[in-house]
Amino acid sequence: MARIVILGAGISGHTAALHLKRKLKNRHEIVVVSPNSNWNWIPSNIWVGVGKMSKNQVIFPLRPIYKRKGIEFRQAKATALWPEGDENSPQGAVDIVYTDPERLGDEERLTYDFLINATGPKLNFAATPGLGPDGNSLSVCTAQHAEETSKEFDKIVEALKRGERKTLVVGVGHGTCTCEGAAFEYTFNVEHELRERNVRDLAEVVYLTNEYDLGDFGVGGMQFAQRGFVTSSKMWTESLFRERNVRAILGAHVERVDPGVIYYEQLDGTKESLPFDFAMLLPPFRGADLKAFNSSGEDITSELFAPNGFLRVDADYTAKSYDSWTAEDWPKTYQSQSYENLFGIGIAFAPPHPISQPRTSPNGTLIAPAPPRTGMPSGVMGRIVAQSIADRLLSKSDAPLHKASMANMGAACIASAGASLKNGSAAAMTMYPIVPDFKRFPESGRDLKETTGEIGLGAHWTKLLLHYLFIYKAKARPLWFLIPE
Amino acid sequence: MDNSAIKIATAPLPTRKTLKSRKNIPFQIVRFAVFNIRMLKMVTRAHR
Numbered sequence: 001m002a003r004i005v006i007l008g009a010g011i012s013g014h015t016a017a018l019h020l021k022r023k024l025k026n027r028h029e030i031v032v033v034s035p036n037s038n039w040n041w042i043p044s045n046i047w048v049g050v051g052k053m054s055k056n057q058v059i060f061p062l063r064p065i066y067k068r069k070g071i072e073f074r075q076a077k078a079t080a081l082w083p084e085g086d087e088n089s090p091q092g093a094v095d096i097v098y099t100d101p102e103r104l105g106d107e108e109r110l111t112y113d114f115l116i117n118a119t120g121p122k123l124n125f126a127a128t129p130g131l132g133p134d135g136n137s138l139s140v141c142t143a144q145h146a147e148e149t150s151k152e153f154d155k156i157v158e159a160l161k162r163g164e165r166k167t168l169v170v171g172v173g174h175g176t177c178t179c180e181g182a183a184f185e186y187t188f189n190v191e192h193e194l195r196e197r198n199v200r201d202l203a204e205v206v207y208l209t210n211e212y213d214l215g216d217f218g219v220g221g222m223q224f225a226q227r228g229f230v231t232s233s234k235m236w237t238e239s240l241f242r243e244r245n246v247r248a249i250l251g252a253h254v255e256r257v258d259p260g261v262i263y264y265e266q267l268d269g270t271k272e273s274l275p276f277d278f279a280m281l282l283p284p285f286r287g288a289d290l291k292a293f294n295s296s297g298e299d300i301t302s303e304l305f306a307p308n309g310f311l312r313v314d315a316d317y318t319a320k321s322y323d324s325w326t327a328e329d330w331p332k333t334y335q336s337q338s339y340e341n342l343f344g345i346g347i348a349f350a351p352p353h354p355i356s357q358p359r360t361s362p363n364g365t366l367i368a369p370a371p372p373r374t375g376m377p378s379g380v381m382g383r384i385v386a387q388s389i390a391d392r393l394l395s396k397s398d399a400p401l402h403k404a405s406m407a408n409m410g411a412a413c414i415a416s417a418g419a420s421l422k423n424g425s426a427a428a429m430t431m432y433p434i435v436p437d438f439k440r441f442p443e444s445g446r447d448l449k450e451t452t453g454e455i456g457l458g459a460h461w462t463k464l465l466l467h468y469l470f471i472y473k474a475k476a477r478p479l480w481f482l483i484p485e
Numbered sequence: 486m487d488n489s490a491i492k493i494a495t496a497p498l499p500t501r502k503t504l505k506s507r508k509n510i511p512f513q514i515v516r517f518a519v520f521n522i523r524m525l526k527m528v529t530r531a532h533r
Contacts, residue, residue: 238496248489410527456507458517484528
């Protein structure tokens with residue numbers, strides 16, 4: 001009996017665990033290691049952050065699901081990998097430290113036959129002094145953060161009702177952040193909610209971003225074919241900002257957040273400050289703090305992981321200029337280049353290069369949106385890696401690996417405001433592929449027919465539908481596997 | 486110099502008809518169906 005250990009129970013790790021169990025049944029052991037006891041549908045944290053949903057509507061406990069499915073669960077954090085084993089055994093192993101209150105602080109070396117690293121990001125608030133809930137700004141990255149942010153938002157609304165003027169800033173808290181789409185979505189949820197509560201006129205809403213243009217979203221923007229014209233996400237997003245009277249500050253690297261003031265540098269090198277009453281700024285991401293050692297105990301962390309802590313997989317990591325990269329550089333199987341029983345999926349794998357053009361200010365500050373790895377591709381990666389491992393365990397040990405490159409995958413991004421059926425509005429975008437492929441689509445790198453954008457109530461219904469559908473799937477309810485990632 | 490304010494100020498505004506259509510239930514039911522079929526097609530392609 002082989003043991004497959006999955007580090008992380010987010011969208012990619014949890015999807016991989018469920019698919020592995022479905023394929024392998026009880027013939028092999030599946031162990032999920034996650035420091036969190038709950039699963040979180042992160043896209044809906046945006047609604048928690050404005051009080052439209054409660055925290056409990058976006059999370060559920062993992063333990064009962066895993067118990068029902070026969071998957072081992074360890075509430076613990078991985079600290080070190082031993083891919084060649086240690087002095088006692090040649091079998092790969094991972095060191096874990098329990099975060100489970102019943103075994104808090106206990107350490108264990110867990111051996112594996114296959115390891116999937118799906119640890120997701122470390123929220124790197126420390127990259128910017130004063131950033132984050134322990135500093136002077138707010139976050140919606142976790143359900144807990146979103147709930148706290150909602151309470152602060154309520155206080156601002158109360159102050160606006162008393163006739164006070166307030167400035168609300170939403171955006172990203174560092175020049176190398178990703179997830180601009182989530183910041184954009186939260187901006188328009190805040191704006192929508194202020195109108196709903198009849199206090200919009202006294203509030204200034206500011207979107208603070210590292211994007212060079214509005215509508216970049218860390219994917220270099222998109223082009224759409226609409227009504228006989230090729231138009232851009234830039235024009236489309238600028239129109240939305242004008243319509244909703246939201247101010248934007250572009251190309252910004254936040255240097256520090258003091259109480260009530262954000263200090264930032266812009267691409268032209270100017271340094272500015274922005275007073276605020278409410279600031280939700282997303283942090284930059286880095287990989288989980290995992291070390292790696294060979295069987296002699298020598299540190300091989302830099303061999304396995306990129307400097308940003310993400311796992312190197314089957315991508316082309318050759319250093320090259322932005323203009324020289326191609327869609328072919330992106331990973332397809334998510335297998336480690338060093339160890340064939342090690343995989344990295346979701347946010348845990350190291351992207352080979354940025355999708356948006358990186359830029360540097362005259363002071364040498366890098367202002368470059370990092371590539372997003374959203375729920376849809378993360379789920380697909382979880383599924384194909386599960387299929388690859390199942391094939392190798394059930395048929396041949398060298399069975400070909402399944403492939404799913406982000407240069408061959410599409411994604412939908414729905415920025416939805418409001419949470420009711422009649423009263424919402426959403427900006428919805430689809431893009432294919434996520435990573436532009438200029439060989440296949442010379443015009444814009446993407447398929448103009450399948451890359452689209454629209455605004456309306458219908459898109460908002462889609463976001464609601466996805467919320468309920470993906471929570472149903474994650475709970476492994478009957479026929480869950482029919483719902484595509 | 487950040488010229489985002491100028492870019493936003495000169496961006497096209499939706500007409501009253503467009504704004505109405507974004508909330509029009511029968512029209513949005515059609516858009517909902519179109520968007521979901523498109524999304525499903527895209528997802529199916531990724532699952533091949």
